Amino acid sequence: MTKSILIIEDDITFGMMLKTWLEKKGFQVSSASTIAHAQKYIETNDVNLILSDLRLPDHDGIFLLKWMLRKKLNIPLIIMTGYADIQSAVQAIKLGAQDYIAKPVNPEILLKKIEEAFLPPQKAATASINPISQKLDKEHPSGFLEGESEAARQLYNYVRLVAPTNMSVLIMGASGTGKEHVAHRIHQLSKRNASPFVAMDCGAIPKELAASEFFGHKKGAFTGALTDKTGAFVAANGGTLFLDEVGNLSYEVQVQLLRALQERKIRPVGSNEEIKVDIRLVTATNENLEEAIKEGNFREDLFHRINEFTLHIPNLKDRKEDILLFAKFFLDKANQDLNKQITGFDSKASITLESYHWPGNLRQMQNVIKRATLLAQGDVITLAELGDEISDTNNENGSSTSLSLYNEESEKEQILKALKQTGNNKSKAAQILGIDRKTLYNKLKRHNIQP
Structure with missing residues (x-):
């Protein structure tokens, strides 16, 4: 019988991608974006395994484990955590967590840990599938909405054109425009879609840990290297490596990255052995890399290596025809996350959504819609739920x-x-x-x- 997994992750896009991937592997998957929502779901549904981010908006994974201990809930829990939080993950295991996996998540390693968690076999789940989740999966099988504007059609025509090739793609666009989704869509439409998609946020990698994050390390290679670590290049082997905010990499790390891309070989920190890797590289930035080259902050040879094909993502305010489409899409996702049944927006709210300039693009809209869904008391979202930030379209910020x-x-x-x-x-x-x-x-x- 089908095993049920609950994903607790506040990164909605990553959570949706993980959910889709696990469902393809035959699991029944539900999701929650907060510990409170997860607790409510666990108390009313059969859950065979929990896959939880360590840090969440309201509490952390440690809080959830202690709650489960008090409730005497014997459900295997795997913690997802960044490198900097490994010590907290160890504490979680001491409290009863089944295992932990470091981000960026290697899907094959995760699958192995999930299979290990189900040994010996446990009773299969009987929880019903969320009808809103079914609706989203049916209407948006890629896990995201492309849009119907001319700008959107042109963008995704280019995506479908370049995806089947092995060309390195540079995605340029402002924050919140959906660069990681475009990268993942390239992977989904490529010949590598059965292999891992590994995403790294270059802006969040300390310079001293960059080599370890990219190439991995051997136990004892440096202080704090308590176990062997698989780097992103090996984790993505055969698939796609996505480097977000690539313009934030230090000059020294750029040299290491260029060498790995040229030689298609990496050497883990503390190892004498080279490992051959086969990855398709997709990068993204909201920086002007050509200006960075002129200022000496970005290597020109690396720029040409990652820039075989460029995609420009338009701002949401330049895609007027897509605004209400995305609003409804994010409403469906918010209904699913918050267990609500809001049907849409009243006329004034719709007009306001279309006229607002959306400086934070899709990320801002998703947050606004989710908050409004939480606050809504009736069947539709009104101006009151959208808040002053959106409603006051003539404020000083509105002058763009x-x-x-x-x-x-x-x-x-x-x-x-x-x-x-x-x-x-x-x-x-x-x-x-x-x-x-x-x-x-x-x-x-x-x-x-x-x-």
Whole structure:
């Protein structure tokens, strides 16, 4: 009988990809984005295994394990964690977690850990399939909405054109436009789709750990290397390696990356043996890499290596025909996550969604819709649930002070203006500039701005 898995992950896109992959492997999969939602689901459904991110918006995996101990729930739990949280993962295992797996997740390693968790065999699940999940999977088998605007059609025509090749693809676009989804869609449509898709956020990798994250390491290679580690190149072998925010890599790491791409061989830290790798590289950035080359911050030879084919993702405000389509798509996903049945938006809310400039693009819309779905008391979302940020389309932000990440000369001036406008509130400043907070911090450091 089919085994049931509950995924607890607040990265909705990653969670959906993982859900789709596990369903293809024959599991019945449900998802939750918070510990509270997960607890509610566990109490009312049969769950054979839990796959949980360590850090979640309301609590962490340790909190969930302690709750399960109090409830005497004997459900295997696998923790997903970044390299920096390995010690917390060890604590989780001491509290009864079945295992942990480091991010970026290697699907084959994860599958092996799941199979091990089901030994000896446990009673199969009888939980019913979420009808909203069925609707999403039927209407959007790729796990995401492409859109119907001319800009969207052109973008995905290019995606379908380049996907079957082995060309390296550089995806350019502002924060929140869906660069990782486009990368994953390239993988899905490629001849490598049966092999792993491994995503890495280059902006989150400390320089001193970059070689380990890319190439892996041997036990004892450096302080803290308590076990062997599989790097992203080996994890993605035969499949696709996606490097997000590639412009944030340090110059030294760029040299190492270029060598690996040229030789198609890697050497784990602390090892004398080289490993052959076969990966298709897809990268993404919201930086102007040509300007970075002129300033000496990015290697020109690496740029040409990763830029055999370029895709430009338009901002949401330039895809007016797609705005309500995405709003409904995110509403369906929010209904699924929050166990609600909101049917749509009233006329004023719809007009407001279409007229808003969306500096944070799809990521901002997804967050706004999810919050509105949570707050909605009736059958539809109104202006009241959308909040002042969206409803006040004539506010100072609406004049589109969105940061152009392709104009280095005015970039610092725009950042300073946004910080002054928000009283040095970095989260609000990033929203005005149309970038995420992590990117803003990188730019503050680059321009030596200390608000």
